[in-house]
Amino acid sequence: MGNPLSNDSSQRKPHRFGFLLLPNFSLIAFSSAIEPLRMANWVTGEDCYETVLISHDGEAVSSSFGVQTLVDCSLKDIPPLDAIFVCGASPIARTGNEAVIGWLRRQGQANVALGGIGTGSYLLACAGLLNDYRATIHWWDLDALREEFPGTQVTNNLYEIDGNRYTCSGGTASMDMMLFLIGQHYDMNLAAKISEQFICERMRTSDDQQRIPLKARIGASQPKLIEAVTLMEANIEEPLSTDDLAFHVGVSRRHLERLFKKHLQTVPSKYYLELRLEKARQMLRQSDKPALQVGLACGFSSASYFSTAYRNHYGVTPREERKRAAETEERQPAGTQFGRSTLISN
Template structure:
């Protein structure tokens, strides 16, 4: 069966990285190679005049300058790796007209900024790169900023940037043509696994802790390196050269929890990741995350997540592999 041609536009600002576009373009090109009946037409447009000039390193934005209209597109993704300035009135009007015409709008990396400036993300979830989350949340309180890899909320698509653009495009392929095609593309690209949109960005340790306290950082790194055979609080304190009481005071001050509680949460989050991403048995996962028995693991897991490991795994696996939002699923 021949599928209709889908036109996807990429509106680009200076500062867009080559990798971002290469990943998006390659996913769509490969889909057409592995399934000849799939047709995507890609359109690259430069949002600002003069963007055709070579950037540092000789990289030049592809496509032609935006000519005043955004018509006939099924999806339009705004792409930039740094927050741009204010949009021109003409471009603002064109984007709003595209929405009225039924175009699905999206953004990659800092592309969320122009959409939010126009109010086109108000009331929507939007994946925002960890570097900008505080700034974005403060400037655009009507947007539900998340630390997800990507979000597909009704007629808005957002990816935090980096490799997450590939995850988003695989979700688009799955929605347009089924999970089998998305799986074939991921295999062709030697992608280890297809990541769900709701997976969290890997935020640098200092940013995650909200602190640069060296003893706290050392202690957390020790915990992360010793998941299967957890250290005691006394052992951790000895390794980082502080007393147990000092270590507890540091954790309480910066993380509002004692070291043992933080360590337990760390192990449980690792266990949940393994539950969703591997076929290991629940017993194997519990033991690999430092729990002495199945009942001990199940009890701790239920107390923290509100469901047993088995219940959580079954619920997540019964959902779409790309975890599209309920509103999207309802429209399928």
Template sequence: MSEHRTATRVPMDGNKPRMFVFVLLENFTMLSFASAVECLRIANRMTGREAYAWRLIGEGGDRVRCSAGAEFTLDGDLDDLRRDDTLIVCSGIDVQGATTKKLLGWLRREARKGIMVGGLCTAAYTLAKAGLLDGKKATIHWENQDSFSEEFEEVNLTKSVFVVDGNRLTTAGGTSSIDLMLKLIADDLGEELANSVADQLIYSSIRTDQDTQRLSVPTRIGVRHPKLSQVIQMMEANIEEPISPSSLARVVGMSTRQLERLFRRYLNRSPKRYYMELRLQKARNLLMQTDMSVINVALACGFASPSHFSKCYRAHYDTTPYRERGSHAARLSI
């Protein structure tokens, strides 16, 4: 049985709503934020009282724009919170740019109070940057996992939908906010109410922290072949030190030629080509989400030399790694 750590916080006062303080960062993901708030709103409606309250704050205390372009008026700046508040940071694209020194200092100060701190979608990056996830289990959107694991080795990164580790909460983004909030509501007010909230949301498959965020390999590639899935899983787990096609074939009890035919039949490409695309996709994520040098990105993705990496990258993406990083930085500055 896997280790399960419950949230530790001040028990709810029946006459006082539990306060959630949402910190909205520029370009935050609206779906993750809205899913969390809707759970709280419906819980209030189902109980017939204000079991939960919430405030929206952010750096500057004025307005903030989500990644969909909608603007939100904030209730306040990064001010002092009470120890029994629950602080939830909401982020989305370019979380690195939205994670300012002022925000990091404020988060560290508030966390020293023993306050419960959470991060939705990519906000686990912000919490980790502030040092709030050191030695903790956490999760982040699958698209950001490669860069996160490279930068924060002291965090035990999982692929779970959400993680509760003591007074730290993290989610993978999207609708995973619903699963986290339903767990918190169940802890506060009982599973029956949490199930009623899920019914109101037409949310029929409540996930736990044991569920992983990405679709299974067969579902993702649209093919249900056990040996093909096993090989792809091994490829995904061995990006920095790629395994040869002959070794992959041997593990699943096939000849190299049989493995070639299997990939050609179902994926219309060779195992070597498929593996290369996986490595280049990770490289692209690292180029766009970290400050790692191109040389270090190449090494992290199994390329022995920067020149070979650049040649392969250009053949696949029709641009060089250096230009990719430069054009991405230019887009974010607009």
């Protein structure tokens, strides 16, 4: 769409985003979503974005931190909007949402772009607005979303942009999603400038996945398994042998292997290798270290061993991974009261 820093930007109509705040909404997810929009206006000196804060009845809404946030309007008197983002409750409020769900359905019928921030994705799914769409939600609620809404293509990604449906996992992932949308509306240069203002190391893409804690996957009933994995994560550069892991955890090698097979469907050595390769992939994408240094930092004794293991697992060599990541980055950007503010500007 051209350079937002050019003179032509003053001729554009601002994008108007509505944020529907549900009681007990996540404050960090909400602020991470609106701050990039405010910064877009500040960096360009133009009104690139307007925001409208909405509640069910037009009254202030309490966040998960107890902060009362003033809003601009109720569901009955919203102005025309380009997109509406549902800032969901934390944890999910599964009852009392009938009026909001009906209202969301009407917005979908009007072809308004709809987004879910954190558990806001759950309400969109309840309204049938994520059927046949890719969508995501916080890792805590992934399984529930998959089970309750089989028509939704639920992913573990940080965020998903599928047509005019925008969903993210919450937390700081809402900033990544907004940076991506800003890059689409304007250009990558503006998104990068905003990222720099927030001391954001990099703009994560929709391919980046949430890290689901092991305790959440298998529960707390297997302390020896969790202890073994914790040891693996703490010893990436100099991997421990399976015998050493078993010794430090206080079980036999055979028992440790049974635990991994039963709960993780793999053996300790393979799980450990995948952890190291995952760390290597992160380093290749986020640092400028030579591939050999990355391999050594992740416990691979030679470049050939690292390259072979990486290619067998990911289908590309470390050098090809870095090149692909660079190409992707070029294409994708990636009780106190708050005052009411419809227009976010400098």
